[in-house]
Amino acid sequence: MEKVKQKDLILYSGLIILGLAAPYLFSAFKVQLTYLCVLIVLAMTWNLQGGEMGYNSFGNILFYGLGMYLTASVQVGMFFPLAEWTESGGEKTFVHTTAQYFQGIGVGLLVAAIIPALVAGAIGYAILGLRGHYFAICTLGLGIAAGEIAGGIEIIGAGQGFTTPPFPAEIVDPEARGKFFYFTSFIVLVLAFIFVKYIYGSRFRLILNAIRDNEDKAEAMGIQTMKYKIVGWMVSAFFCGLAGGIMGGLIGYIDSTDVAFDGREMGVFMVLMAILGGKGTLWGPIIGATLFHFFKEGLWTFILGWQYVALGVLIVVIVIYFPEGLMGWLREKYPERFGEVIDEKDRKSQVELK
Amino acid sequence: MDFLIFQVPMLMVQASLDGILLGILFALIAYGMALQWGVMNIINIAQGDLVILGGYIAYTMYLAGIHPAWGVIVSPIIMYFVGWALYKLVINKVVDRDLFISILATFGIAIVFQQLMNFIFGADVVVAQSEYGTTMLFDNSVTLPNSKIFSAFVSLAYAVALVIYMKKSKLGRAIRATAQNARAAKILGVDTEKVYAATFGINAALCGIAGALISITLTLHPYVGLPYTVRSFMIVIVAGLGNLPAVAVSGMGLGLFEEFADYILGTEFRIGAVFMLLVFILVYRRFKLSKKREYLK
Numbered sequence: 001m002e003k004v005k006q007k008d009l010i011l012y013s014g015l016i017i018l019g020l021a022a023p024y025l026f027s028a029f030k031v032q033l034t035y036l037c038v039l040i041v042l043a044m045t046w047n048l049q050g051g052e053m054g055y056n057s058f059g060n061i062l063f064y065g066l067g068m069y070l071t072a073s074v075q076v077g078m079f080f081p082l083a084e085w086t087e088s089g090g091e092k093t094f095v096h097t098t099a100q101y102f103q104g105i106g107v108g109l110l111v112a113a114i115i116p117a118l119v120a121g122a123i124g125y126a127i128l129g130l131r132g133h134y135f136a137i138c139t140l141g142l143g144i145a146a147g148e149i150a151g152g153i154e155i156i157g158a159g160q161g162f163t164t165p166p167f168p169a170e171i172v173d174p175e176a177r178g179k180f181f182y183f184t185s186f187i188v189l190v191l192a193f194i195f196v197k198y199i200y201g202s203r204f205r206l207i208l209n210a211i212r213d214n215e216d217k218a219e220a221m222g223i224q225t226m227k228y229k230i231v232g233w234m235v236s237a238f239f240c241g242l243a244g245g246i247m248g249g250l251i252g253y254i255d256s257t258d259v260a261f262d263g264r265e266m267g268v269f270m271v272l273m274a275i276l277g278g279k280g281t282l283w284g285p286i287i288g289a290t291l292f293h294f295f296k297e298g299l300w301t302f303i304l305g306w307q308y309v310a311l312g313v314l315i316v317v318i319v320i321y322f323p324e325g326l327m328g329w330l331r332e333k334y335p336e337r338f339g340e341v342i343d344e345k346d347r348k349s350q351v352e353l354k
Numbered sequence: 355m356d357f358l359i360f361q362v363p364m365l366m367v368q369a370s371l372d373g374i375l376l377g378i379l380f381a382l383i384a385y386g387m388a389l390q391w392g393v394m395n396i397i398n399i400a401q402g403d404l405v406i407l408g409g410y411i412a413y414t415m416y417l418a419g420i421h422p423a424w425g426v427i428v429s430p431i432i433m434y435f436v437g438w439a440l441y442k443l444v445i446n447k448v449v450d451r452d453l454f455i456s457i458l459a460t461f462g463i464a465i466v467f468q469q470l471m472n473f474i475f476g477a478d479v480v481v482a483q484s485e486y487g488t489t490m491l492f493d494n495s496v497t498l499p500n501s502k503i504f505s506a507f508v509s510l511a512y513a514v515a516l517v518i519y520m521k522k523s524k525l526g527r528a529i530r531a532t533a534q535n536a537r538a539a540k541i542l543g544v545d546t547e548k549v550y551a552a553t554f555g556i557n558a559a560l561c562g563i564a565g566a567l568i569s570i571t572l573t574l575h576p577y578v579g580l581p582y583t584v585r586s587f588m589i590v591i592v593a594g595l596g597n598l599p600a601v602a603v604s605g606m607g608l609g610l611f612e613e614f615a616d617y618i619l620g621t622e623f624r625i626g627a628v629f630m631l632l633v634f635i636l637v638y639r640r641f642k643l644s645k646k647r648e649y650l651k
Contacts, residue, residue, distance in 0.1 A: 056454045127633075129640040131649050133397055133453040137587060141632040144580065148626030158622075268461065275458075308469035315462030319455055320447045 016190070023182045030178030034250055036293045037185035038243045041192045042266065043273035043285035045236040048196065050271065051279030052205060053232050054212030055128065059139025060240050061267035062146045063120065065260035067112035067241030068248035069156055072164040074111050075104030075249075086157040098168040109184075109245045116241035117234045124230035131215070140263070147261030162254040181250045188246065192239045193286075199235075200282050208232055209280075264308075268315065276318055278327025287326060364495040369613040375502040377609025379567055381602045382509040383582055384589035385516070386560035392595040393533040393553045394449050396456035400440075402582030403467040404558050408433050408565025409574045410475050413482045416569070422482035425566030426508050430559035437558025441551045449550060464579060471576040484570040505567035512563050516556075517598060529553055581625050588632050591639070 023030050042064070049055040076085045080094040088094075096104065123142075130138050156162050167177040199205050207228045210218040219225050244260070254260050261267075269292065277288020300307045322329065330337070387401055398404075411432055412425025444463060448456040486500035520526035531539040532549045540546050564582075568574065589608055593600035608631075615627040643649055 056457075126637045126640065129644055129649065130636055133457055134591075134636055134640075136454055136457055137397070137584075138633055138636045141584060141629040141636075144584075145626050145629035145633065148629065149623065152620070152622040152626065264465065268465075271458065305473070306469070309466050312462040312464070312466030312469065315465065316444055316459050319458045319462065320444065323452075323455060 019186050019190075023179055027175065027178075030175075030182050031250065032293070032297055034178075034182045034185045034246070036290065037182070037189040038247055039269065039273060039293055040286050040289040041185075041189050041239050041243045042270040043277070043289040044192055044196050045239040046270040047274040047279060047281075047285040048199070048208070048236050049229075049232055050274055051281070051284070052208040052212060053229060054215075055131075055229065055233075056136045056271070057139045057233075057236075058136055058263065058267055058271065059141075059143040060236055060270060061143040061261055061263050062139075063116035063237040063240035064244035064247075064266060065143075065146060065150065065256075065262070066116045066119065067244030068254055068260045069150065069162070070115055070241070071105065071108035071112040071245030072162055072248050072254055073156060074108035075101070075165050078104050078107060083155050086155060086162055096165045096168060098170045101165060101168045104165065105245075105249055109242060112241040112245035113238050114241075116244075117238040120233045120237035121230055124233050125226065128226065128229045128233060143261055143263045143267055147257040147263065150261060151256035157254070158256075161256070161259075164248050164252050164254060166252065181246060185243075185246050188239070188242050195235070195239075197282065204228065204231075212280075268311075272315055272318065275323065275325050278325030278329075278331075281325075281327040284325055284327040291326075364492060365617065367492065368496045369617055370610060371496065371498055372502070373610035373613035374606045375498075375506045375609070376571075376612065377606030378506040378509045378602065379564055379571070379605075380582075380585050380589060380608055381605025382513060382560055383564045384586035384593070384601050384605055385513060385598065386557035386564075387583075387586040388590045388593070388595050388601060389529075389560075390553055390557045391590060393529055394445070394550050395453070396445065396448060397453055397460070397587070398557070399457055399460040399583055400464040400467060400579070401460075401557075401561060401586055402579030402584075403464045403471075404433065404437070404561035404579075405565040405568065405582045406574060406576065406579045407436065407467060407471060408558075408562030409569035410471060410565070411562065412566035412569040413475070413480055413574060416482035422484055422566065422570050423504070425482075425569065426512075426563050429562035429566040431562075433562030433565075434555040434559040437555040437561075438551050440558070441554040445554055446547070446550065464583075468576050468579060475574075475576065477576060479573045479575045480569075481573045482569040486570075499571065501570045505571045508563070508567060512560070513598070513602070516560070525549070525552055581628055584629060584632055588628075588635060592635060 022033050026033065042060070046057065046060055049057055073082055075096075076082050076094075079096065079100050085094060127135070127138060127142070150156065152158060167180075171177075207218070207223055207225075210221070210223065211225050211229060215225055248254050248260070251259060273289040273292045274285045275288070276292055277286065278284030296307075299310060303310055318325075324332070383401065383405055387398065390396060390398055408425075408429045411429040412422045415425055415428060416422040440463065444459060445456075448459050484501045484504070486504060489498045489500055489503070490496070491498060520530060528539070528544045528549050529552065531542070531544055532546050532553075536546055539549075565574075585608060589601055589604045592604040592607075608628075611631060612624060612628060616624045619627055640649065
């Protein structure tokens, strides 16, 4: 890996300090900040296949929802009978002690990261053989099928939903819950960033880009594309599962189609955020997610009821007019900032062919 | 096996008839999808929502005291202009671009449609009563609502009419020419922009007919559009573009599958089964093609 430059060092340490200080500075917005971290993780990992690999997935929500159910199930199932818990609905027949709660969520998050990654690995060979829009539609189908099927399974609450364990009542500090979830999500965000950053400097990314640009040629060059595609999807699934687990604990209630396998919100958000910021860039999804989150939180409450209309219009406008996103636009405008050298004479002499 | 459907043979007849009649309706929607996919090379995720909107037009007529069956004439006319307007507003900017862009853009349209229908018509499950009664077969052991038979016949009539129209009329020829080679058609004086608008309008009109029929045979709800999109997508990829008899057959096949899945797996898994079938079909095709070292394109 290349040496971290001094400018970058200042930037990263600044961001980490900001991230650590955020819940104290904006203590009323801890839930929103947690959302932001989760959204960034989702956008960044979606970008790994959507932007870098060229496999536009609508189905990463599958791993998100899976992680959510797994975390909650493990957290409950470690100490109490799961079926009775979901049957009793929201009633507090079983109460986690503080130690049990944290043990449960710790193990739960671990499971929620590993199982979705394994699922991605298992179905990857079949699904990733599809290309282009077939892949997009197939993953869309997977995500929705998962929601419909989860809504019919009794042990995880079926249609009536699953109440995740409440934060232990023994902790009296009212801020503790918000801080706990914020810092968990922040840690996941930092981990995801380090990982994605590492991928960006590695050969792995070049292979993913080769797959995006021309998979047949990449194959002809002797790259075992399927192997890399599966690994790329597994990385996404790993972080999507973690993000889902955290969100399940934060929201406190899991519904099969409206919270967990929420293709209409989260599933679209992650695609939209990555496109808004710029597909195939390291910072694009992060900036896109941040902008989108501010836009959403700022606007949602003022246009209550109309938010989905606004969301739909936003999707159409972004996709049609800014398919390259913010980073793509900047890149067009200031190519030298992105390390591209353009010969002016050469550019002017080129005739645009249409 | 202790499934009810295997113990009572008459239920099988019931499910088969239901499935086939339903399948004809699906085939009509799929025909619209195949048309726009073949001509304009876009995948319209909002297809199902156009269907539901068409259904709500018939439902509004029903509320106004007009028999909802007239919806099969009124709804396509209104929907043609809805489709035309949609083309002029959004779709004309995604034709000739990456298919993923059309998928996402129409996904956005679908969300807007769903929410607007939710505002206008409410979030309740509604049905327009046609009061056509039911036909009893086999000693009253199989019941068949006459509205389903009516809808199958109307679908067939419209499908046949459309095929003839595509073969004989000037616009039909222009549409087929554009589907074959848009550039050549343009050179030979076909106004492709008009053809595209008309194609999308016809597609929306087909959705309007199907929606009006669904409003009297099944139920309407603002958020049930996506399953119809997926069904028509599935039918098209099984049948191929422009192969009408195959579209009809695979539509009926899908109808049968759904009815049997309903009995065997339970109604709560019905939609899930449809989406899983989509995944299985795609994966099956993918493995079949990969033996020839090809892939779905």
